[in-house]
Amino acid sequence: MSKEVNPQKITSGAEIVVNALIDQGVDTIFGYPGGAVLPIYDEIFKQTTIKHVLVRHEQGAVHAAEGYARSTGRPGVVLVTSGPGATNAVTGLTDALMDSIPIVVLTGQVPTFMIGNDAFQEADTVGITRPCTKHNWLVKDTDILAEIIHEAFHVSMTGRPGPVLVDIPKDVQFAAGKYQKRKKHPNNRYAPQTVPSDQLLLRAVEAFENSKKPILYTGGGVVNSGDQASNLIRKLIAESNFPITSTLMGLGCYPASGKNWLGMLGMHGTYEANMAMHDCDFMFCIGARFDDRITGKTDEFSPNSIKVHIDIDPSSINKNILVDIGIIGDIEVSIEKFLKLWKDRGSKRNTKELKSWWKEIENWKEIDCLNFNNSTKVIKPQYALQTLEKLTKKMDRYVTTEVGQHQMWAAQFMGFEEPRRWMTSGGLGTMGYGFPASIGVQIAHPKSLVINVAGEASWLMNMQELGTTVQYKLPVKQFIINNQRLGMVRQWQELLHGGRYSHSWSDALPDFVKLAEAYGIKGIRCEKPDELEESIMEMIQYDGPVIFDCVVEKHENCFPMIPSGKAHNEMILEANQPENKIEKSGAVLV
Amino acid sequence: MQKLSLKKGVSRKSAYNLRDPKNDKPERHTLAILVDNESGVLARVIGLFSGRGYNIDSLTVAEVDHTGNLSRITIVTSGTPSVIEQIKAQLSRMIPVHDVHDLTVEGKSVERELALFKVFAKGEKRVESLRLADVFRAKVVDSTLASFTFELTGTPEKIDAFADLMVPLGLKEIARTGVAALARGGGN
Ligand SMILES: Cc1ncc(C[n+]2csc(CCOP(=O)(O)OP(=O)(O)O)c2C)c(N)n1
Ligand SMILES: [Mg+2]
Numbered sequence: 001m002s003k004e005v006n007p008q009k010i011t012s013g014a015e016i017v018v019n020a021l022i023d024q025g026v027d028t029i030f031g032y033p034g035g036a037v038l039p040i041y042d043e044i045f046k047q048t049t050i051k052h053v054l055v056r057h058e059q060g061a062v063h064a065a066e067g068y069a070r071s072t073g074r075p076g077v078v079l080v081t082s083g084p085g086a087t088n089a090v091t092g093l094t095d096a097l098m099d100s101i102p103i104v105v106l107t108g109q110v111p112t113f114m115i116g117n118d119a120f121q122e123a124d125t126v127g128i129t130r131p132c133t134k135h136n137w138l139v140k141d142t143d144i145l146a147e148i149i150h151e152a153f154h155v156s157m158t159g160r161p162g163p164v165l166v167d168i169p170k171d172v173q174f175a176a177g178k179y180q181k182r183k184k185h186p187n188n189r190y191a192p193q194t195v196p197s198d199q200l201l202l203r204a205v206e207a208f209e210n211s212k213k214p215i216l217y218t219g220g221g222v223v224n225s226g227d228q229a230s231n232l233i234r235k236l237i238a239e240s241n242f243p244i245t246s247t248l249m250g251l252g253c254y255p256a257s258g259k260n261w262l263g264m265l266g267m268h269g270t271y272e273a274n275m276a277m278h279d280c281d282f283m284f285c286i287g288a289r290f291d292d293r294i295t296g297k298t299d300e301f302s303p304n305s306i307k308v309h310i311d312i313d314p315s316s317i318n319k320n321i322l323v324d325i326g327i328i329g330d331i332e333v334s335i336e337k338f339l340k341l342w343k344d345r346g347s348k349r350n351t352k353e354l355k356s357w358w359k360e361i362e363n364w365k366e367i368d369c370l371n372f373n374n375s376t377k378v379i380k381p382q383y384a385l386q387t388l389e390k391l392t393k394k395m396d397r398y399v400t401t402e403v404g405q406h407q408m409w410a411a412q413f414m415g416f417e418e419p420r421r422w423m424t425s426g427g428l429g430t431m432g433y434g435f436p437a438s439i440g441v442q443i444a445h446p447k448s449l450v451i452n453v454a455g456e457a458s459w460l461m462n463m464q465e466l467g468t469t470v471q472y473k474l475p476v477k478q479f480i481i482n483n484q485r486l487g488m489v490r491q492w493q494e495l496l497h498g499g500r501y502s503h504s505w506s507d508a509l510p511d512f513v514k515l516a517e518a519y520g521i522k523g524i525r526c527e528k529p530d531e532l533e534e535s536i537m538e539m540i541q542y543d544g545p546v547i548f549d550c551v552v553e554k555h556e557n558c559f560p561m562i563p564s565g566k567a568h569n570e571m572i573l574e575a576n577q578p579e580n581k582i583e584k585s586g587a588v589l590v
Numbered sequence: 591m592q593k594l595s596l597k598k599g600v601s602r603k604s605a606y607n608l609r610d611p612k613n614d615k616p617e618r619h620t621l622a623i624l625v626d627n628e629s630g631v632l633a634r635v636i637g638l639f640s641g642r643g644y645n646i647d648s649l650t651v652a653e654v655d656h657t658g659n660l661s662r663i664t665i666v667t668s669g670t671p672s673v674i675e676q677i678k679a680q681l682s683r684m685i686p687v688h689d690v691h692d693l694t695v696e697g698k699s700v701e702r703e704l705a706l707f708k709v710f711a712k713g714e715k716r717v718e719s720l721r722l723a724d725v726f727r728a729k730v731v732d733s734t735l736a737s738f739t740f741e742l743t744g745t746p747e748k749i750d751a752f753a754d755l756m757v758p759l760g761l762k763e764i765a766r767t768g769v770a771a772l773a774r775g776g777g778n
Contacts, residue, residue, distance in 0.1 A: 130634060131641050135685040138629070155685055190685055315679035318672060 062092020221287020
């Protein structure tokens, strides 16, 4: 789709920007104009190759780009102005850094000769965004502008993906310079190790073969490595019959309907996944990073296992948990080699012990940890998600979420069969992520059903993006689990702060149906369990954006839960469990 | 089950080069970091240390390759072995960083620092300061009737020792460059 761009042509910096983007195959930019990017907006006006999506707030632009990137595997592109435009992008950049999402953010800057003078809308953008980008550049010379934009794409997509930012002063946009074509093989020095050490792989295979109670613990790295990585993981599981779990970020790398699937692990993961992590004798961590939401108390984390960790980022290895074998490499390359090695050695495994391990796991499954008390009077949030799942799982569906209880219930009750179908803010936990992300996903997949599972409080944080959905006729479905509470905060206050519900309710909520109508889109409210299916069907079948106000039980808690500072085998399964007291030492943790 | 017997540090490229991970005593390490000399690079490195709560005991930086535009940053830091490994991994993955060498573990190295000392003294103390400077092979680089300025090169320990001796003699000001360090011999 990328149009040929005449190399070496002398043009303005602004034209170079647009040419470089076209050269990189960019089809969509999420942006918001302002004084310092006017020359670039002028060039965007003059062309038709790239579609520009006007958001309503720069944070929305970045989250939309994240949704686009996560659902396609291609980098998301953002264009914003200097000063406030750039500072509004900071939350999204940090979010993308934490979750390893490739996005390229272009910011305007005051002209070079005014930098440092506290000029109008000047901010030290590269300074502010240095800790929240993988790398950033301030371009002071039009001749190297193209090269730097190409490098920015390369850095963003290579190794562990992440956000990058290019800050372009306005005089650099006006000045004439040479265009540099994108090189097929960038002579860029940045080339992280992707091929793992054979010696270490062999050790990992030995540990794999000898294991009696194995588990695969997979994460977002599998999704980022590419679809083939997921296929290889599926093959490895099919041929070994080992159990597998995923982090919040890894959901979909193994199908939820697969017979070896234990569900998500971690703070709100399933009982069977967490118990298996705790009791295993061999843990194969693939593209995950032993985040504190996963490990719980690190001193008591999986005490009896040999741990193998494959990751493309060396700094992820031995950061939180010391592993026995740390392998640096791309997941696809590594698992392909691993599989071959294991097969060449005869696909060995301890079948008998594996059988009794599965029996143990089946016992844990019988606890039925996601069980909840349903009601005929009020919609339970779990029931809402169960029903949404039932009615949409067979569809060509993408799901985004906001942050809170609803996010965890969505992860627990919705199943993903493929990678890239589930977009959520994991590392940063950014309320306000889901709505703009759903816009980015819908732009990339215009024919698919895109649902944002939202909490009413999170959703309000970026509700201005309603304008964007209407303007671009994006049929995104905003499925709001409305408990009129900052539910997750309320849950912690109940469990940790003696039920003193300090500022954790959503007061003065809008009438979501009328709000929808004010924007000329459809609003649906559902308050009764027996009307839920019908209402959800109405939402799905409506050809256009919908705000669905799903009024649910206000005081439901999300279980199972590993309280902060506790180990995997100390999960709380329900609220009235007697040992359900969180200790002071745990309360200081977030 | 057969025990895994993997030697620590089997490969320079592997992550498995932890020296005794169970050891949680802080160690002092001298790191030599070769970086592109581009604007903001020092801020990046320092930001990594402050952002992640690592220590900087000493830091020096200067361009060492004017054609290749490369700077060498020498950082003396302290931390437990796993923190030191993290620091190195975090530094290595920064885009402008070419190479990170841990001079403390990669064989023997030499470390030198230069310092200037201004000592105000009269009579016997003035004479004594000169005598000690001679013992330490410090040079007098400036003198007035009331003061001497000494220049001393040596290990940080030697500079500390000289400073301790000069305090009672009238040390008023001291300027230190921080550590410059290189691996000994031909190998690296
Ligand atoms: C930007 C931001 N501010 C604050 C928080 C802390 N926080 C986490 S969950 C939550 C409540 C979310 O409420 P809602 O969106 O209604 O979801 P619920 O938990 O009720 O399902 C808050 C305030 C956050 N994650 N992000
Ligand atoms: Mg809520």
